[in-house]
Amino acid sequence: MAKPYDVNEQTGKDMAAARAATTIQVEDVRNHLYNSAGEWESRRKITEVLENDPVFDKTHRDFLPRTERYTRGMALTNRVYELQVQHGWSQQQASLAIASLDEQLPINLHNVAFQPVFNLQGSPELVSKYGPLIASRGIFGCYLQTELGHGTNVSRLETTATYIPETSEFEINSPTLTSSKWWIGALGKTATHGVVQAKLILGGKDYGPHLFFVQLRNMNDHNPLPGIMIGDIGPKSGSGFAPTDNGFARFDHVRIPKEQMLSKFAQVTDDAKYVQPPHAKMSYGGMLYIRANMVTGGGWLMAKAATVSIRYTTVRRQGEVGPDGLENQVINYPSTYYRLLPILSHAYVFIQLGKQLTKSFDTLATRLAKGDTSLLAEMHATTSGLKVLVSSTGVQDIEVARRAMGGHGYSAFAGLGRIYNDYLPSVTYEGDNFALDKQVVRAALKTLSTLIRAGPKVSASSLSPSSFYLRLVLPNSDSPSHSPSSEDWKDPATCILLLEWRAALLVQEMARNLEQPDASVFQRVSKAISEAFVARQVGEMIADAKGKKVGGGDGAAVAGLFLLYLLTAVEAGLTDLLSFGVIKTPTTNAIGFPSDVTRTLRLAIDKTCKAVLPESIGLTDAFGFTDWELDSALGVYDGKVYQALWQRAQAEPLNRTEVPEAYEQSIKPILIRGQRQVGVFLGDKAKL
Amino acid sequence: MAKPYDVNEQTGKDMAAARAATTIQVEDVRNHLYNSAGEWESRRKITEVLENDPVFDKTHRDFLPRTERYTRGMALTNRVYELQVQHGWSQQQASLAIASLDEQLPINLHNVAFQPVFNLQGSPELVSKYGPLIASRGIFGCYLQTELGHGTNVSRLETTATYIPETSEFEINSPTLTSSKWWIGALGKTATHGVVQAKLILGGKDYGPHLFFVQLRNMNDHNPLPGIMIGDIGPKSGSGFAPTDNGFARFDHVRIPKEQMLSKFAQVTDDAKYVQPPHAKMSYGGMLYIRANMVTGGGWLMAKAATVSIRYTTVRRQGEVGPDGLENQVINYPSTYYRLLPILSHAYVFIQLGKQLTKSFDTLATRLAKGDTSLLAEMHATTSGLKVLVSSTGVQDIEVARRAMGGHGYSAFAGLGRIYNDYLPSVTYEGDNFALDKQVVRAALKTLSTLIRAGPKVSASSLSPSSFYLRLVLPNSDSPSHSPSSEDWKDPATCILLLEWRAALLVQEMARNLEQPDASVFQRVSKAISEAFVARQVGEMIADAKGKKVGGGDGAAVAGLFLLYLLTAVEAGLTDLLSFGVIKTPTTNAIGFPSDVTRTLRLAIDKTCKAVLPESIGLTDAFGFTDWELDSALGVYDGKVYQALWQRAQAEPLNRTEVPEAYEQSIKPILIRGQRQVGVFLGDKAKL
Incomplete structure (x- = not known):
């Protein structure tokens, strides 16, 4: 019988009970996620400073129109660097403070796009002249690549940089409407300088896109310099990226000194000759760095989505009444935990992957500095695939989490709509996912054809991590056909091998049908390749969690979460696995009907979810988010979601x-x- | 060799060329979509009036903060009814004008939620007293159901309506914070009256939720009446539903006359006795009407998304350079048309389905008025499944269309972000999709068990349209196993039968495993059931398009679009089809590897897309949207998307x-x- 109870009071009790029921050592898992107790503590201290400073108050953020979001964003930025001086924060600590603000700020474009490109590709002279001023933000930069009429295909950019030998200058020009630089973050209202990508014209000949350091606004009054027209391109979908002034610029024959070409890899000599870049590929470094960071960043966004939605559905009660007279907690419904726990698993996996990638990038950077480009191809293949995987998974996960919260999930106060709309462009920027899919697949086809040409002498050990799955198409490989039992699904190796078979057979099939590909093949194959790579990494994460006994016991909770990643990845790949007969399908006989061969897998997923469920509050607490960081009425730490919604509504401007x-x-x-x-x-x- | 060309000018040429290349008779298709030339013309005239009235100008809409969006929304509403008087529009024409505004307005809640519930469930006396005033909007209403603490499960609502026999009044009360009415559209600032759902308390006994007509604000100065606290609940995710004042209300022992209980189906007698409703089910009518309308509405939103994205990708050029020296039009890439043309097919299918449903609903309403509830169960099963299908497909399609437009798709000026965020709650309101899935599946399981009990005497002809697929599990059915050839995929019957087998086998499998369902089974089975129903309807649409030669020729263009719907529905169901062996999988032999059995289907999809592609501008023009209606810089009729983006950016407030x-x-x-x-x-x- 349904018992009346104070619904609001119950939320706090439910959260406390769920927290008490957690068996893992939350601090231990947290330190694992943050690399060490020291890193966590350092981060916590910074967040504490910000939370207690009224400048960073978020009470009215949801009500601000865009111009005020921009103004506020610049004020936050200024305050962080003020605090940096006050507290003696390192550059890295200041970056951490900026990152923890949960705002898309113009300064990110200076730090992540402008400065690295300038430092990596500027001549030593140029870098020594402006580098310190850029590092201290004495000038504020942006990176001007895309144009109104062109994005991905940089070879067709229309902006020109014509060399004028008489004065040793370049003349930057926007010949057409569509050559207007467009979408450039921090350009609209903030940046004083920029790196402009423009076609180098030398003696009437077009040498393709090159980079030029250009002053945009005068340092006296911030007005655009003569010949440069600048503005903001307007609001974004769903009010995303509100504080960033994505801008446009048109150049009317603007002259800059010859020295301001970024000439580390391509130069114009004094007598107007073009010097070929010795290591053109080396200029990719910056892009790979951004993509590696996207994996970590995406992982932490999934962590936010998981935390908010798991907390809310833990205290929200609805429907069936249990023996205690209370309605069921929403998270206990299979259709809820089946949606939310995989998101939690994605968060753990991508956070770990991001850490590995950052390490690999550091190794790459050291090698590149010595002129060694041997690691570039592997890093390129890995980061392209992972960028697609993290951004498309992340965008989807945030929305799945929002939707799992039902009606209240649609409130701005739920906090996930904001995160979603800010993260949304990640699927198209830094390489449109559909364009990157093609690169991933082409790299795989190239490796396959190398393998085939090399013949039987090739051994699996010669394959790089991103191509390891291709060992399966070498001669003397085992049969691809499997019929996993309930027991088999407990072993991560089962999933890893299936996902590798899927990738290998898809790549091989594609190579056979290159003359007549179907319309979605690049997406399917790219995803299979990335999942095969990730699966093997996840296998190592499981071994690591168990080896280090992360979270206490034998690390089973964290290991179970990783297993859930693998099982749901296999579920998502079932069409391919069944179509190629990697998972055996039933033989139909004359009487009766066949049954669903995917059932053992689906039940294994349900079982793994049920094992993770009692730890889910602990596993989300381990992310260490404060209420200020999450800024979600539904994700409050104490579980009192109805009070939080009520209080926030009172501040709505319409209620004045x-x-x-x-x-x-x-x-x-x-x-x-x-x-x-x-x-x-x-x-x-x-x-x- | 790449030829330089004026990218901006080229957009206009490309659009004109695509339009000229269309072979279909666009007007003919348009009249088919709008039922008749007359209905189209009537609609066009209304839109023309609105477009030429400065009140409906949209130039600054994207820049307005929420309070101003609300204020503007009310001004639009007032103006429409002013125009209704001026032009002598019928009630239906005024509704059409409201619908064409592309705004989520409070008046919709009056028209669609408040008025129908009041008229359907109020006593004849109450309806004759207030009905005319409601119809003329002399009072403005809202429908107060959900509470801060409860949504879907209305039996747990906390608001009480206690009968006071001494004064023949009800006392409406909100005993707790969580009993606050919440999310109520038009309540926050607009409505003067409302229908409140509250637990009827009679002589200390709880009779469950009933409806009461309650005045909320005084007619003199619009202030809330004593004892009623009202406010707006704040902004929504992604700035969706900005003009609607979703509100909260708390009642502090507010008395209303006994006559204001909506007592058509449940009454309290003068001596305080409860009278059982004779036809409780009949109160569902209103909900079914809303859901039927959602199918049509969703179809037209998909139509907008398809129009904008197909137009933009037709004029956007990027990448490979053709023999004409121009880059390829983005829509010509397989990964683009494979994403966009299915959306076009969904639009056509759901618009047609909506028309059929509205007709069925009219029949139902006539029967219900005579006390005949025999059609209710079928209508309920059909609309539940279609509500889930249309809303989840629609939300996804709008985002797929936005994403296919690459970087510029993220601009608010692209117009799809606004549509997306307004449509987003459709997956959770009017029955959360995950809750409805369960109802769809339970209805199917019930039908199956009836069939099994009835034994061999049952014939397929006794099955209702929503259960027709279950004929396949009757004895003497054919074998489910198929190996469709390229030729087979051209026949709609192939897809229809496969989709029916999928649904039948899934339902049967579920019935076998009721004791141990997996976590996602309701979603999979529900979708399969709805798709089987829709597939058969689409088969009839194909026959109809060919029979009437819609669009000229032999109706092949429209029929091809419908076929694309079926083929992609089969593709989305491949896991089930393969798992049950409905599509036969390869036998692996010792040497060599198996190949992908889904390939003939994937190639058939590609081929069908290629056939539809040259007609896609014509097929979207047939929707008849004006630039004012679409309000998208990327979807302009003349194709000059870059000019449109440029002009809109100049109006951005930051550029003042x-x-x-x-x-x-x-x-x-x-x-x-x-x-x-x-x-x-x-x-x-x-x-x-």
Whole structure:
């Protein structure tokens, strides 16, 4: 029988009970996620400073129109660097502070796009002249690549940089409307300088896109310099990226000194000759760095989505009444935990992958500095595939989490809509996912054809991690056909091998059908390749979690979460696995009907979810987010979500007056017209 | 060789060329979509009036903060009804005008939720007293169901309506914080009255939720009546539903006359006795009407998404250079048309389905008025499944379309972000999709068990349209196993039968495993059931298009589009089809590897897309949207997307001044601090 209870009070009790029921050592898992107790503590201290500073208050953020979001964003930025001086923060600590603000700020473009490109590709002279000023933000930069008429295909950019031998200058020009630089973050209102990508024209000949360091605004009054027209390109979808002034710029024959070409890898000599870049590939370094960071960043966003949605569905009760007389907690419904726990597993996996990638990038950078480009191809293949995987998974996960919260999930106060709309462009920027898929697949086809040419002498050990799955198409490989039992699904090796078979057979099939590909093949094959790579990494994460006994016991909780990643990845790949017969399908006989061969897998997923479920509050607490960081009424630490929603609604600007402005202007005229139509007048009646 | 060309001019040429290449008779298709030339013309005239009225100008909409979006929304509403008087529009024409505004307005809640519930469930006396005033909007209503603490499960709502026999009144009360009515559209600032759902308490006994007509604000000054606390619940995710004042209300022992209980189906007698509703089910009618409308509405939103994205990708050129020296049009890439043309097919299918459903609903309403509830169960099963299908497909399609437009798709000016965020709650309101899935599946399981009990005497002809697929599990059915050839995929019957087998086998498998369902089974089975129903309908649409030669020729273009719907539905169901062996998988032999059995299907999809592609501009023009209706810089009729983007950006509020407010406050301090750090001062230099 349903018992009446104080729904609001119950939320706090439910959260406390869930927290008490967690068996893992939350601090231990947290330190694992943050690399060490020291790193966590350092981060916590910075967040504490920000939370207690009124400048960073978020109470009214959801109500601000875009111009005020921009103004506020710049104020936050200024305050962080003020605090850096006060507290003696390192450059890295200041970056951490910026990152923890949960805002898409113009300074990110200076730090992540402008500065690395300038330092990596500028000549030593140019870097020594401006590098320190850029590092201290004495000038504020942006990176001007895409144009109104062109994005991905940089070879067709229209902006020109014509060399004028007479004065040793370049003339930057926007010959057409569509050559306007467009979408450039921090350009619209903030940046004083920029790196401009433009076609180098030398003696009438087009040498393709090169980079030029250009001053945009004068340092005296911040007005655009003569010949440069600058503005903001307007609001973004779903109010995303509100504080960033994505901008446009048109150049009307603007002259810059010859020295301001970024000439580390390509130069124009004094006598107007073009010097070939010795290591053109080396200029990719910056892009790979951004993509590696995207994996970590995406992982932490999934962590936020998982935390908010798991906390809310733990305290939200609805539907069936249990023996305790209370309705069921929403997270206990299979259709809920089946949606949310995989997101939690994605968060753990991508955070770990990001850490590995950052390490690999450091190794790459050291080698590149010595002129060694041997690691570039592997790093390129890995980061392209992972960028696609993390961004498309992340965007989807944030929305799945929002939707799992039902009606209240649609409130801005739930906090996930904001994260979603800010993260949304990640699927198209830094390489559109559909374009990157093609690169991933082409790299795999190339490796396959090398393997085939090399013949039987090739051994699996010669394959790089991103191509390891291709060992399966070498001669003397085992049969691809499997019929995993319930027991088999407990072993990560089962999933890893299946995902590798899927990738190997898809790549091989594609190579066979190159003359007539179907329309979605690049997406399917690319995803299979990336998942095969990730699966093997996840296998190592499981071994690591168990080896280090992460979270206490034998690391089973964290290991189980990783296993859930693998099982759901296999589930998502079932069409391929069945189509190629990697998972054996039933033989139909004359009587009766066949049954679903995927059932053992689906039940294994359900079972793994049920094992993870009691630890889910602990596993999300381990991310260490504060209420200020999450800024979600539904994700509050104490579980009192209804109180939080109520309080936030009271601050809504429409509630400042009982009677809205629209009453006299529009509502009253509607009512009076309607009353006249039926011949009554209610205008001086309090009650009908 | 790549030829330089004026990218902006080319957009107009490309659109004109695509339009000229269309072979279908666009007007003919348009009249088919709008039922008749007359209906189209009537609609066009209304839109023309609105477009030419400055009140409906959309130039600054994207820049308005929420309060102003609300104020503007009320002004639009008032203006429509002013125009109704001026032009002598019927009630239906006024509704059409409201619908074509592309705004989520409070008046919709009055028209679609409040008025129908009041008319359907109020006593004849109450309806005759207030009905005319409601119809003329002399009072403005809302429908107060969900509470802060409860949504879907109405039996647990906490608001009470206690009968006071002494005064023949009900006392409406909100006993707790969580009993606050919440999410109620038009409640926050607009509505003067509402229908409140509250637990009826009679002589201390709880009779569960009933409906009460309650005045909320006084008619004199629009202030809330004593004892009623009202407010707006705040902004929504991604700035969705900005003009709607979703609100909260708390009642402090508010008395209303006994007559204001909506008592058509449940009454309290004068001596305080409860009278059982004779036809409780009949109160579902209103909900079914809303869901039927959602199918049509969703179809037209998909139509907008398809129009904008197909137009933009037709004029956007990128990448490979063709023999004409121009880059390829983005829509010509397989990965683009494979994403966009299915959306076009969904639009056509759901618009047609919506028309059929509205007809079925009219029949149902006529029968219900006579007390005949025999059609209710079928209508309920059909609309539940289709509501899930249309809303989840629609939300996904709008985002797929936005994403296919690459970087520019993320601009608010692209127009799809706005549509997306307004449509997003459709997956959780009017029955959360995950809750509805369970209802769809339970209805199917019930039908199956009836069939099994009835034994061999059952014939397929006794099955209702929503259960027709279950004929396949009757004895003497054919074998489910198929190996469709390339030729087979051209026949709609192939897809229809496969989709029916999928649903039948899934339902049967589920019935076998009721004791141990897996976590996602309701979603998979529900989708399969709905797709089987829709597939058969689509088969009829194909026959209809061919029979009537829609669009000229033999109706092949429209029929091809419908076929694409079926083929991609089969593709989405491949896991089930393969797992049950409905599509036969390869036998692996010792040497060599198996090949992909789904390949013939994938190639058939590609081929069908290629056949539809040259007609895609014609097929989207047939929707008849004006530029004002689409309000998208990327979906302009003339194709000049870059000009449109440029012009819109100039109106961005941040561009009103060259130097933003943030400069003195924050940017300058950042720059000066940075310059000091490296010991320079640039503050009076124009150029470095």
